[in-house]
Ligand SMILES: Nc1ncnc2c1ncn2[C@@H]1O[C@H](COP(=O)(O)OP(=O)(O)OP(=O)(O)O)[C@@H](O)[C@H]1O
């Protein structure tokens with residue numbers, strides 16, 4: 001199992017459609033401050049379901065929608081797909097390729113102008129959050145996994161409480 | 174007013190007597206990981222009186238005493254002096270040079286093996302904590318000042334609560 | 347359940363001791379359970395001793411030493427049971443040149459068994475990678491990506507030539 | 511008391527707008543009081559807009575952008591009322607080459623009025639300094655200092671020639 005593609009549409013500073021292919025092995029991403037490097041990591045976490053939008057530097061999920069930058073109009077939705085190579089069938093889906101997509105769309109109402117819809121799709125088919133989470137758990141992929149180290153968090157394993165650290169081993173057993 | 178010298182004796186990894194002269198202008202300190210660069214900043218904070226030893230990566234004040242390294246015997250005390258050029262008399266002391274020294278010495282007792290003594294000296298004369306703090310307040314020097322940015326804290330001003338941030342302006346007014 | 351935990355813990359611990367010693371050229375470290383008989387009633391602590399130094403509170407380690415110990419832990423789990431991919435955002439920010447190179451070579455070595463994606467501003471880390479992508483901010487606040495950055499055009503820290 | 515606060519606040523705010531625009535080549539920022547009539551009943555928020563972007567939650571800024579905004583705040587206070595000395599430990603850790611150089615030149619500029627001591631692994635920062643000290647760890651865990659490091663021997667990130 002490996003991550004083949006990250007497709008972003010209107011996600012944070014990626015205010016258009018973009019497909020980023022990833023190969024096995026060691027890929028490095030670089031660029032100036034504020035160019036969007038950490039936003040790609042946020043896109044991955046967005047699909048895997050972070051505990052709270054704050055974990056990806058957003059107040060609410062709608063903050064993740066491209067705000068138009070300096071002169072364009074803000075978008076009304078954003079979506080991110082993570083496409084995995086599943087030839088080894090680590091994910092319990094009978095397909096060589098599994099695309100997990102999350103979609104958030106503004107849906108303002110008179111009583112709640114910040115209202116939004118959040119949808120999940122597995123290989124293009126609408127899925128419940130439960131099904132989505134189950135699939136990720138089965139493949140042992142999690143937004144809180146030790147395998148995703150956010151900017152500034154490298155020493156988190158040193159700083160965290162000892163019980164939280166032991167739980168990392170629990171989830172591996 | 175400027176910092177002329179930092180004298181360390183048995184402070185953290187500086188397990189001997191060392192005088193570091195500082196000139197006005199812009200001084201840079203470099204060196205490999207773990208060599209002792211941040212320990213110098215900790216020495217300055219130690220004298221200025223941090224809220225807690227945790228602010229200088231120690232569990233208790235006696236952790237600041239040189240532990241002997243790999244093969245030497247641990248020291249029983251540590252002291253740090255900050256020597257200021259006071260020709261402009263910003264510090265209310267009638268001397269061109271003011272040396273502020275803090276001294277911590279292990280003093281184990283049967284009922285408290287971690288016991289220690291902590292002393293303060295102004296220009297070599299023993300001073301109470303009150304007198305010491307007063308002098309620092311008068312010169313508007315504080316261990317919590319915005320002018321001392323610890324490793325990893327550069328964005329603290331962005332991350333801190335808005336009331337705490339306003340208090341920075343309070344202390345300047 | 348406890349048996350399974352011990353099996354995993356001991357294996358990760360052996361890896362951790364080995365990885366840490368490699369990453370620090372002779373330092374020593376190990377994992378310790380707060381409650382050895384009932385591991386689920388306690389936590390897991392890390393003991394690390396950089397080479398030439400005495401064991402200290404973990405807190406007293408330098409910024410770079412803490413990063414090295416944390417990464418050694420991640421690599422020791424990876425050796426036992428790799429995750430499908432690793433996403434590292436500026437894990438080399440505290441490291442001096444020597445340590446950044448050691449970490450980059452270790453990532454390169456383990457990338458034979460798991461996919462590593464690393465965001466970095468450091469030329470040392472970019473040089474070790476199989477593929478380098480660039481991200482730039484276009485006028486008006488739009489991010490763009492460049493698929494194959496020529497490593498020879500990479501300047502220090504985050505600058506590279508944008509082709510055409 | 512409130513009058514004095516406003517005098518200081520407005521002066522720092524003017525500096526902040528100016529310093530931030532200089533440090534970001536055209537970005538805009540300002541300080542805002544939560545409670546303008548009774549400042550002591552509210553806090554102080556920072557609004558920052560890097561060039562070419564729309565104002566966002568401060569939290570959404572990148573690591574480097576947050577460092578720049580924080581340092582601009584420190585410099586704006588310094589311009590109003592300098593502290594006797596500044597001790598900066600690796601404030602350039604998140605900055606790309608361009609920003610690290612801007613910050614180093616600004617420190618150099620203000621060091622005419624206040625003493626700046628900066629710990630850094632970055633050659634860009636060391637080059638701007640008037641004096642460079644080196645710290646090394648001797649065998650057995652003892653730190654030593656070298657008073658005058660020759661900038662030409664400084665390698666990338668924390669390495670330099672130790673003389674004799
Ligand atoms: N919803 C949004 N719409 C448009 N732009 C956004 C949105 N959310 C965040 N951004 C922009 O994304 C930028 C941050 O990008 P990111 O954190 O990925 O930078 P980075 O490349 O990691 O930089 P650094 O090297 O400093 O860490 C911010 O400048 C912010 O303006």
Ligand SMILES: Nc1ncnc2c1ncn2[C@@H]1O[C@H](COP(=O)(O)OP(=O)(O)OP(=O)(O)O)[C@@H](O)[C@H]1O
Nearest residue numbers: 185206207208209210211212238239240408409410
């Ligand atoms: N009481 C003590 N006795 C002896 N050594 C100590 C003591 N306290 C801390 N140290 C040592 O000081 C070292 C940390 O030094 P410091 O944090 O100054 O490093 P640094 O140069 O800032 O490194 P980095 O670039 O990684 O931030 C640790 O390795 C620790 O072993």
Ligand SMILES: [Mg+2]
Nearest residue numbers: 038151572573
């Ligand atoms: Mg980033």
Ligand SMILES: [Mg+2]
Nearest residue numbers: 211324408409
């Ligand atoms: Mg340090």
